[in-house]
Amino acid sequence: MTTEAKEFEPEVVAFCCRHCAYSAADLAGGGRMTYPCAxxxxxxxxxxxxxxxxxxxxxxxGADGVAVAGCLPGTCHYIKGNTHARQRVDHVSELxxxxxxxxxxxxxxxxxxxxxxxxxxxxxxxxxTIKDLGPSPLSRDTGNARVAPGSEHAGSKP
Amino acid sequence: MIVAEQKPLDEIKTMxxxxxxxxxxxxxxxxxxxxAGGRREVGILSASLRMSTDLDGEAxxxxxxxxxxxxxxxxxxxxEADLEEYDAVLSLGCGVGVxxxxxQFPGKRILPALNTKFMxxxxxxxxxxxxxxxxxxxxxxITGGVCPVSRCPKQLFNGPCGGSQDGIxxxxxxxxxxxxxxxxxxxxxxxxxxxMKVQPAKDWSTSRxxxxxxxxxxxxxxxxxxxx
Ligand code: SF4
Ligand code: SF4
Numbered sequence: 001m002t003t004e005a006k007e008f009e010p011e012v013v014a015f016c017c018r019h020c021a022y023s024a025a026d027l028a029g030g031g032r033m034t035y036p037c038a039x040x041x042x043x044x045x046x047x048x049x050x051x052x053x054x055x056x057x058x059x060x061x062g063a064d065g066v067a068v069a070g071c072l073p074g075t076c077h078y079i080k081g082n083t084h085a086r087q088r089v090d091h092v093s094e095l096x097x098x099x100x101x102x103x104x105x106x107x108x109x110x111x112x113x114x115x116x117x118x119x120x121x122x123x124x125x126x127x128x129t130i131k132d133l134g135p136s137p138l139s140r141d142t143g144n145a146r147v148a149p150g151s152e153h154a155g156s157k158p
Numbered sequence: 159m160i161v162a163e164q165k166p167l168d169e170i171k172t173m174x175x176x177x178x179x180x181x182x183x184x185x186x187x188x189x190x191x192x193x194a195g196g197r198r199e200v201g202i203l204s205a206s207l208r209m210s211t212d213l214d215g216e217a218x219x220x221x222x223x224x225x226x227x228x229x230x231x232x233x234x235x236x237x238e239a240d241l242e243e244y245d246a247v248l249s250l251g252c253g254v255g256v257x258x259x260x261x262q263f264p265g266k267r268i269l270p271a272l273n274t275k276f277m278x279x280x281x282x283x284x285x286x287x288x289x290x291x292x293x294x295x296x297x298x299x300i301t302g303g304v305c306p307v308s309r310c311p312k313q314l315f316n317g318p319c320g321g322s323q324d325g326i327x328x329x330x331x332x333x334x335x336x337x338x339x340x341x342x343x344x345x346x347x348x349x350x351x352x353x354m355k356v357q358p359a360k361d362w363s364t365s366r367x368x369x370x371x372x373x374x375x376x377x378x379x380x381x382x383x384x385x386x
Contacts, residue, residue, distance in 0.1 A: 053198055056205040098167045099206050100213040139212050 010038045010064035010130045014123060015050045018043050019077045020113050021069030027116030035120045036127040039067075046070070048081025055092045055106060060138065065130040066092075067123065069109040082110065102133050159279065160188040160252045161286045162195060162272040167206055170248070173269045174207070177218055177245040182207075182271070183237065183259065184224030185251035192286055194272050195250030197224040203250065203271060220248070228255025234262050241266055276308070294364030294371065300352060302343030307365075309336035315357040317341070 190196030321328025
């Protein structure tokens with residue numbers, strides 16, 4: 001690894017389910033374990049809430065990587081939220097390739113609330129992968145407005 | 159509903175070559191329900207285009223809006239106010255939506271982001287199947303509620319071909335034989351005898367073969383004076 005690459009401090013967004021990964025991060029903190037400060041945790045009620053658009057927006061807004069961390073397979077508190085999340089993460093991986101970014105910049109992680117040490121290991125491993133990839137080649141601020149000014153009176157609805 | 163799917167990103171990028179600022183317009187009706195051109199898909203495509211063109215070094219500013227229905231004038235007319243600032247409009251509506259925009263805004267480049275596929279329904283979450291070709295003379299009353307025009311690749315009208323195998327169509331092993339289902343349904347309805355009646359050759363002039371189609375309803379058409 002070059003000196004330059006070592007200096008690179010990535011920004012990694014982690015969408016964490018409150019029932020598992022978020023609690024595991026808490027547990028890690030409580031146990032005085034450290035994980036890379038590159039990880040920016042966004043708490044979610046369930047990873048089933050994470051959608052393709054949010055992951056893309058995180059990438060577009062300067063994240064070097066995005067992790068979606070949900071419960072172990074088969075243990076989702078809402079039955080299938082983590083399964084849907086994995087499908088979406090796989091879809092985003094494909095999209096990233098088409099866009100021109102490395103597919104490894106997005107990753108699904110499965111973890112339980114009791115796995116504080118594993119949380120640390122998983123996110124550290126992901127941050128290492130992102131460090132190896134280097135910074136996202138996207139301009140940090142493209143200055144693009146997302147919603148057209150006329151959208152409201154054009155009948156835009158949620 | 160009308161079922162569509164997004165064109166490949168590269169094809170859309172080729173269409174947009176030379177553009178600096180583009181408005182992506184979604185449609186809140188059929189293509190929202192089939193996850194091809196609703197507000198979220200507009201967001202995903204727009205973000206993908208912004209990122210991809212940024213990486214190419216020719217960043218295009220892609221802005222977003224979604225209207226309730228692109229195929230009706232009153233929903234798209236308000237777009238006009240801001241249209242001047244865009245080099246092109248990228249429509250995520252079906253072909254009808256694209257053409258409605260093109261008719262409404264002559265002189266503005268309106269580009270299709272979707273391939274409109276068929277009229278159909280979701281047979282399961284994430285799977286859509288064709289159900290009607292708009293042949294203009296529906297025969298579902300004599301075919302047990304199963305359309306032989308859109309669901310039998312040979313468009314047969316008098317029973318299955320020799321390739322029907324255990325209810326599966328010979329043309330595509332993943333598709334049930336429409337005529338097998340028609341016969342099963344008619345049997346269940348106690349209408350199998352109906353199947354014995356020979357259907358005459360279908361008059362395709364009500365379908366695409368008759369040229370461009372149009373419906374005029376004088377009972378609801380606005381009188382000339384009101385149009386003005
Ligand atoms: S018979 Fe014609 S109108 Fe009826 S469902 Fe089939 S294609 Fe549509
Ligand atoms: S197998 Fe059935 S659906 Fe397929 S072409 Fe023959 S009659 Fe039509």
